Amino acid sequence: MAGVDSIINVKDVLPVELVTGEAHLPKGYIAGGMHVGIKRKKKDLGWIVTETSAEGALVTTQNKYPAAPIVLIRETFGRFGPLKGVIVNSGNANALTGSDGMRDARVMQEKFAELIGARAHEVIIASTGVIGVPLPIEKILHGYDLLREDGALSHHDPEAFAASILTTDTVSKIVSAKLAIDGTVVTVSGYAKGSGMIQPNMATMLAYVMTDAEVKGADLYPLWKSVIQKTFNRISVDGDESTNDMALLLANGAAGVLLAPDHPAWPAFAGAVYAVARELARMIARDGEGATKxxxxxxxxxxxxxxxxxxxxxxxxxxxxxxxxxxxxxxxxxxxxxxxxxxxxxxxxxxxxxxxxxxxxxxxxxxxxxxxxxxxxxxxxxxxxxxxxxxxxxxxxxxxxxxxxxxxxxxxxxxx
CATH class of the missing domain: 3.10.20.340 (ArgJ beta chain, C-terminal domain)
Structure with a gap:
């Protein structure tokens, strides 16, 4: 594992130009969102699919009552490994829902895996919203049917994904950075939700950062862990840590650039990941529930x-x-x-x-x-x-x- 070579030293981070509020998906990713009826009107089901298998690095909440999706992905995925997709519902946390919640989480994961041609352990699931209410899994499965029928999984609509994961947020949180490595443009793009129940101890709430660089999971995870410690672990709105917090970094290699801690461009890449995560953290804090400053x-x-x-x-x-x-x-x-x-x-x-x-x-x-x-x-x-x-x-x-x-x-x- 990369160890100390992947630890971010903020003083050494190179400046990077960020684009906020505009979605710039890295190569090889598809993202979108739709309304399936968990919320009254707003989008409540979002997805990310990578056209080729990506390496993923995952950090989850340290709350002693993790939600069913957190329990499941710890079991099926762990900390890092290959991934093909992410599926997220908002409006319902599927937390403190017992064995029924675990069953629904498995169905949500397995059926989406079937939809995108992946294995269950290659899919990350997440839920966010009200705690203690049964997940309306039938509405999610109906959404899957609609996706299958109209081919929406092949349409790029990352703004819809950003909107679909929100709860009490007042704005979508989107940040992107581009950098040139070996004559090739590499993109780092992040999406997050979070407004209340925000307390550092992993965590962001929900955050998804993608890059089209190729990075091995054993290098990706310590980098991501270090970035989180200096960004999402240093925000607080109300001192409460959610049951559902997760932060995921994906690297699918579609740009054709292989990066590792001994690559000359690694500091610039790590700095871009840090800069995107830091700006997402600032946006979450600024959008704290009821906040004016x-x-x-x-x-x-x-x-x-x-x-x-x-x-x-x-x-x-x-x-x-x-x-x-x-x-x-x-x-x-x-x-x-x-x-x-x-x-x-x-x-x-x-x-x-x-x-x-x-x-x-x-x-x-x-x-x-x-x-x-x-x-x-x-x-x-x-x-x-x-x-x-x-x-x-x-x-x-x-x-x-x-x-x-x-x-x-x-x-x-x-x-x-």
């Missing part, structure tokens, strides 16, 4: 990356910080209190805090600042808090959002 927390000068993560997590998870951001209140004491509760090791007299570019706390005391200037900054759609721990040279970047009445309203009536 994206919260970016940058922690520098930590004694270890673990400590940097502890501080970042404490700040983005703090309801007091999140409500202050919503209220455009420069209540720096809440930020410092979160740092103090983080469990990180540091000297309290060496910590400094900035809101935007304004230094508001240093050496254990608050500093004078022009309230109206900071409030004007907080009125924007993106708020950055920078913390220098003064304890070392490790850092991390976290994404979150403000906490509003809208979040309460959405989740108070989620099932009704």
């Amino acid at each position: 994206l919260l970016e927390v940058v922690v520098t000068g930590a004694a270890s990356e673990v400590d940097a993560d502890k501080v970042g997590r404490a700040i983005v998870n703090s309801p007091l910080v999140k409500t202050a951001i919503y209220g455009e209140d420069a209540n720096w004491g809440r930020i410092v209190a979160a740092i103090g509760n983080s469990g990180a090791a540091f000297d309290t007299q060496k910590v400094s805090v900035r809101i935007g570019d304004v230094l508001i706390f240093n050496a254990g005391v608050g500093l004078p600042f022009v309230e109206s200037d900071v409030q004007a900054y907080l009125s924007g759609s993106t708020v950055r808090i920078t913390v220098d721990m003064g304890a070392g040279d490790h850092e991390s970047e976290w994404f979150g959002c403000d906490l509003t009445e809208g979040y309460v309203r959405i989740n108070a009536h989620y099932r009704t």
Whole structure:
């Protein structure tokens, strides 16, 4: 296995131009979505099919109550290996549904495998939506019949796929990057959903990143695991980790470029995967349920990356910080209190805090600042808090959002 050669060092990542909101599928993939009746009107069944077998790398939720699709794909697929397709339903999580849920998950997987000419273990299934409600498998199977009859599996409609996996999201989340390797264009394209029940501990919610480069699974998995740790594991909307979270990276080789950690272009490729995942993570945080602002927390000068993560997590998870951001209140004491509760090791007299570019706390005391200037900054759609721990040279970047009445309203009536 590639091991440390596949670990992402954010400081060494090469800049890459990203395209957001427009679907640019890599070569050899087909994606689409349709409405089958799980939701009232919106698309609720989506698929990805690769024309040639792809290598896949998968990371799933660490929630102790994994949904039936998670249990099944851990059994049939594992962490990495060959894949031919992905099928996702939204509107129903098929979680905490017992043996009936497992049966329905198997049927969903096996019948889609038959539809695309694959074996069951070459298909990843996913569900997202309300927990504890039986999966209406008959509606999904009817959707399969429609796909078989009208040949929709041969039509490229990646925007429909992006829409089909959404639940409380207000926007589709699509990011692509292209890079030239050995005279050939290689594409990395990602799709994600996530708005609530977002807490780092794998996880994204649902994220699918595809490339037409060829990468062996033993190299793909450690790269993907490292990328997730520095992107999807560093977002939080509400501190709740879903039963259904998964993140999948696919590489089908259709571009005709074989990559491995010893290839000169590996850092550029790994950087593109990281950049796509990071932007998807930012989009998920910005689209948090009821959110009006994206919260970016940058922690520098930590004694270890673990400590940097502890501080970042404490700040983005703090309801007091999140409500202050919503209220455009420069209540720096809440930020410092979160740092103090983080469990990180540091000297309290060496910590400094900035809101935007304004230094508001240093050496254990608050500093004078022009309230109206900071409030004007907080009125924007993106708020950055920078913390220098003064304890070392490790850092991390976290994404979150403000906490509003809208979040309460959405989740108070989620099932009704």
